[in-house]
Amino acid sequence: MSLDDRKLEVLRAIVQDYVSTQEPVGSKALVERHQLGVSPATVRNDMAVLEDEGYIRQPHTSAGRVPTDRGYRLFVDKLSRVKPLSPAERRAIERFLVGALDLDDVVHRTVRLLAQLTRQVAVVQYPSLTRSSVRHLELVPVSTTRVLIVMIADTGRVEQRLVDLPDQVPHDDVTELRRLINEKLAGRRLVDAPPLVQALVEEVAPTLRAPMIALATVLLETLVERREERVMLAGTANLARTGVFDLQGSLRPILEALEEEVILLKLFGAVEPSMRVRIGDENEIEDLRGTSIVTTGYGPGATVVGGMGVLGPTRMDYPGTIATVRAVARYVGDLLAQS
Missing domain, CATH: 3.30.450.40 (GAF domain)
Known part of the structure; x- marks a missing residue:
């Protein structure tokens, strides 16, 4: 059974009053507080229909009515007017x-x-991270055999990982590794990164392959696959x-x-x-x-x-x-x- 506009207004009034007063709502209070334009007897009849349809219930004998989950759902879907923020x-x-x-x-x-x-x-x-793109990747030398990878995503999220390198890497080589990684990954979505990271290992000069493998392993394991x-x-x-x-x-x-x-x-x-x-x-x-x-x-x-x-x-x-x-x-x- 579909409800007519008046019964919907009664339901709206019950929800609003119950939310604000935290007390079951009776027909007399509804008529006093809301401009429904009908008598308490008519409101009682409307409330009986709403109760039969499962939109409101009586928590205990001789109490007013409270909305049910179904009543709240109808209120949200059809009746609630989103309040503009002040x-x-x-x-x-x-x-x-x-x-x-x-x-x-x-x-x-x-x-x-x-x-x-x-x-x-x-x-x-x-x-x-699964919905983020790489804005920039920084390599910060901590020692000659350790660097810090700092990944800055387009969402402002920053991830940092320490990488132990297999051998000492000169500062100029770290600069070149940083350039190659950013050239390949900057602007790309993290979910698209695995084949790009793998390509870095295959394309890099032989002298940089070992440190690139170490960097690529950490990139894949901690930033791409883990997706924390x-x-x-x-x-x-x-x-x-x-x-x-x-x-x-x-x-x-x-x-x-x-x-x-x-x-x-x-x-x-x-x-x-x-x-x-x-x-x-x-x-x-x-x-x-x-x-x-x-x-x-x-x-x-x-x-x-x-x-x-x-x-x-x-x-x-x-x-x-x-x-x-x-x-x-x-x-x-x-x-x-x-x-």
């Missing part, structure tokens, strides 16, 4: 992020900002403040799930720029089915290099949360584009 909120985001010194600082600031603005758990994935992914988490204390989760019961499995980096990457490692909202039972991780997760991808321009978002109770301010996650992702993308 000028003050936009300035706060800009001020907080614009002073970032490097990529680590950007990620740390972003995750703290998301947690503060949404009052939820925030997660930010570092720009993924990292996430940053903030605001777990916000879960306890909501009053929704029982500290000894429902909260423990959620916190344990959030400690697993593999789970966080699965949930927040977005590969597309569109916003995604998973509500309650829509979450594939069983321990998180009492929560909602709002995620989006971010990156410079139209390129997505990582994901970010928030996790909180299903009773969350969806319009405000979606607007905040979207705005922060856009600012971080702009920062990466300028770096």
